[in-house]
Amino acid sequence: MADQSFQVDLRGVVDLLSRHLYSSPRVYLRELLQNGVDAITARGGGPGRVRIETGPGELRVHDDGVGLTEDEVHRLLATIGRSSKRDELGFARHDFLGQFGIGLLSAFLVADELEVVTRSARGGDPVRWIGYSDGRYRVEPAERAEAGTTVTLRARPGAGELLAPGTVADLARTYGSLLPFPVTVDGREVTGGGPPWLAAHPTPARRRRALAEYCRELYGFEPYDMIDLEVPEAGLTGVAFVVPQQVSPGARGAHRVYLKRMLLAENVEGLLPDWAFFVRCVVDAGELKPTASREALYEDELLESTRQALGERIRQWLVTLAETDPARLRGFLRLHHLGVKAMALHDDEMLRIVDRWLEFETSAGPMTLAEFRRRHPDGRYTADVDEFRRLSAVSGAQGVGLVNGGYVYDTEIIERLPRIDPDAALRRLDPAELTTHFGVLDPGTELALRPFLAVAQRAVESLGCEVVVRDFDPASLPALYLTSRAARHQEELEEARRQADELWADVLGALSRTGPADRPQLVLNHRNPLTRRITALTEEGLIEVAVQGLYGQALLLGRHPLRAADTAVLNRSFLGLLDWAVHKPGVAE
């Protein structure tokens, strides 16, 4: 039996395109415009033009391009997926916008009937082709004096709005305003002077003003700065506008991309590295490829290297700013420090900028890391905001400089510092080491406190902490709860064991027995007047509630999580102290 050919259900294909390929039926105009442009390119020579005319329920697109012979009409228009814009090997020829051979079908998104009258510039008689959305078509002789093509669409019921004069003018301007030859809609030209960033201006200042105006029109903001972009191997030119307000780093960078002067889309992703979220670009590229929907960039090696080149350009802008205009750089950093920090994780030059220009929170107030290292050669950092809050006053008062590395990227940045300066290593603070900075009491006082300490220890024994008395600044702090990292781990194990079933409790129990018991400490401050009065108490019951009160207060102050047992002790001590206060001699019953 002879081989048969596939049959295509055109309605099914159009339905597929409209639901899954194109984001909106508005693309029909882009495809028609693009075919006109390609036909003009294929003809070569003199400047061509595309004329679009609207009429009641009808749209005509005329071009004075290369046209089609009758033979080509059968071969190209009536075969889905066939295109004249590929070479013998099937590769898209790079001077054309089209490549897939499906664009014309998009006319069926808005029309049931499509008419093409064409005359080839290479000779032959003019022909008329009429295609219907159900897949039928016919070809007949036609009249046409000049080479070129006229495509006529008759609006499908309900699609009239998409073919209305205002809509068509808008669409033509959106997609085609940068095209290098005239495009008119009902006689009005929608094309202008080409890409604004390539336009000539009498002075650089005038150019800046014109581009700022362009940015306002496009994006609605006054750019903080602008960066000219150029990547020759991608045939790319354009401009990046620095956004003048904070941008969430999670926001996908969306850029306006033209390919060969036709708009690809207004929100193209993947053009820049993710870290460059603080700019909005407008670019025109001749060599980058679209996806079949022609609404996104096709991810290939060229796009990858273009992305890198554009990232390098933006990085260079920052480095130059640091060298030439520090005040402007500081202003930029106030807005976009997150982006810059993200860059610094991969880039030593950016790390240097962060080190020199970005202020961090430290125990001695806000300052740059470079300044902090100069003042505190033996400084420390914390990787946790709460830990910083808890310890900065104490460590600061003790002369141990502390940087808050608890915000996004900060710890990684601090840990990367030795890459740019081998002496720049900051050590992470282990709270346990702070106790060594606490002044030890003189032996006499120490001895006198023994009985007190024994009672105090009993009061918090069941809570798993150890009471010590030290002499430290700031004197206003009565007590401090210190957990070393090892102790914290131990606590978490204990907590897990309390909640786990028997099998796991055994496993966790075995874990927690390894290593020396490194218990959290309740450090009472002998320099604090209240604490000193408490250490002088003799009544055991009162010592217990007072120490438990200090314990609870230290937990709250340090924002430590409260366990059930802690809350119970806190309540008991509060009520005990209250009870003691109202029963004190001199208070009337």
Ligand SMILES: Nc1ncnc2c1ncn2[C@@H]1O[C@H](COP(=O)(O)OP(=O)(O)OP(=O)(O)O)[C@@H](O)[C@H]1O
């Ligand atoms: N205005 C026109 N003038 C001359 N030839 C045209 C015109 N419109 C369409 N054609 C011919 O019809 C073929 C199919 O057009 P169609 O728009 O479907 O696909 P394409 O432009 O080749 O690729 P794509 O699907 O990427 O747009 C084109 O390759 C071209 O040869």
